[in-house]
Amino acid sequence: MVTHILVPNDNNIDICAKAIRCGQVVAFPTETVYGLGGNAYDAQAVDKIYTAKGRPNDNPLIVHIASADHLLDVAREVPVLARKLADALMPGPLTIVLPKKESIPSVVTGGLDTVGVRIPSHPVARAFIEACGCPICAPSANTSGKPSPTLAEHVFDDLNGKIPYILDGGACSVGIESTIIDFCMPKPRLLRRGGVALEQIMNVIGEVDVYEGGNIALCPGMKYKHYSPVASVLFANYDECMHDRIVAEYDRLTELGKRVEIMCLTTGRYFYGSRHTLEVGCDYDAYAHNLFAFFRDADRRGIDVIICEGAPSMGIGASIVNRLVKAAGGTTI
Ligand code: TXA
Ligand code: MG
Numbered sequence: 001m002v003t004h005i006l007v008p009n010d011n012n013i014d015i016c017a018k019a020i021r022c023g024q025v026v027a028f029p030t031e032t033v034y035g036l037g038g039n040a041y042d043a044q045a046v047d048k049i050y051t052a053k054g055r056p057n058d059n060p061l062i063v064h065i066a067s068a069d070h071l072l073d074v075a076r077e078v079p080v081l082a083r084k085l086a087d088a089l090m091p092g093p094l095t096i097v098l099p100k101k102e103s104i105p106s107v108v109t110g111g112l113d114t115v116g117v118r119i120p121s122h123p124v125a126r127a128f129i130e131a132c133g134c135p136i137c138a139p140s141a142n143t144s145g146k147p148s149p150t151l152a153e154h155v156f157d158d159l160n161g162k163i164p165y166i167l168d169g170g171a172c173s174v175g176i177e178s179t180i181i182d183f184c185m186p187k188p189r190l191l192r193r194g195g196v197a198l199e200q201i202m203n204v205i206g207e208v209d210v211y212e213g214g215n216i217a218l219c220p221g222m223k224y225k226h227y228s229p230v231a232s233v234l235f236a237n238y239d240e241c242m243h244d245r246i247v248a249e250y251d252r253l254t255e256l257g258k259r260v261e262i263m264c265l266t267t268g269r270y271f272y273g274s275r276h277t278l279e280v281g282c283d284y285d286a287y288a289h290n291l292f293a294f295f296r297d298a299d300r301r302g303i304d305v306i307i308c309e310g311a312p313s314m315g316i317g318a319s320i321v322n323r324l325v326k327a328a329g330g331t332t333i
Helices: 010-021 043-053 068-074 080-089 122-133 151-161 198-205 242-255 266-272 283-302 316-327
Strands: 004-006 026-028 034-038 062-064 094-099 114-117 136-138 164-166 181-182 189-192 232-236 260-264 277-279 305-307
Touching: 004 010, 010 026, 010 034, 010 122, 010 164, 026 080, 026 122, 026 151, 034 062, 034 122, 034 151, 043 136, 068 080, 068 114, 080 094, 080 198, 114 122, 151 164, 151 283, 181 198, 232 242, 242 260, 242 266, 242 305, 260 266, 260 283, 266 277, 277 283, 283 305, 283 316
Parallel strands: 004 164, 026 164, 062 114, 094 181, 232 305, 260 277, 260 305
Antiparallel strands: 026 034, 034 136, 062 136, 094 114, 181 189
């Protein structure tokens, strides 16, 4: 199969929507990461998504809709707090888990009786979903286990020859996946940190249950290895000695003949002297925006080890730490 990268004009969005209605899968941009979409009502299309990604099919997919008017197309009910959160923060980098409507085939949700629902804010995503005229289930458009794609080229690198179309919406602004909140529990529960800070969510709906650091994967997907470049990732805990530990580790590894790079804020670049760095930008939004793209870039250049600066555990920083710890497979310096 030839994979076409298309500029997202009306004509090309229409071509992609037609492909979806014919049971094909299409990669499209969202503000978080690129998604690999299929008609959520079409179990065969859903199978194609799992196959293209090489994804275990017990790992449920998020269903994307164009506006809150469609929530009840996919969910049996929308609890009061979920509605409140949706009104405040959707469209945006947020997914809410709701009781699944029967019309959504169970292959979409890995057999669960719940469904993750998202309304992306990216104009191309919304135009595409509207043109399709059906809910679009979509995981991130990467090969399973690789960092999520934040550029059309990343999708092409992973899925060339496996899907017909990629809508190219440029770089995803947020750069990490949506925050997931489960509303099928007695109390709302955080399942995955992401593009919306937890503080922002709690400002709207009050306390949210948070379990982190345990061995139980709350979202089925979180038990799988994620976000990993081929290079080894070392995560440096954010504290006053972080820069010193990074320098010591960099020097030790380069002496062993490793090609090492330090992922750091531009503002702290001077700590590292002439050592090789990947400057993510001046703040943590920029760090999130560039993180996955820089992982892929380091792999392209054959880097052996990426030492990543940690972030304060608040706001988007907490989501960055979550992704870095996963990518590092628990290796903290
Ligand atoms: O930002 C995003 O969320 C992107 C864009 C494309 O929307 N999508 C994304 O999808 O990150 P994916 O499949 O890579 O990650 C979805 C996560 C998985 O860990 C999955 O287990 C979890 O969401 N999930 C989906 N439906 C769920 C459900 N009903 N209950 C619990 N977890 C669910
Ligand atoms: Mg993913």
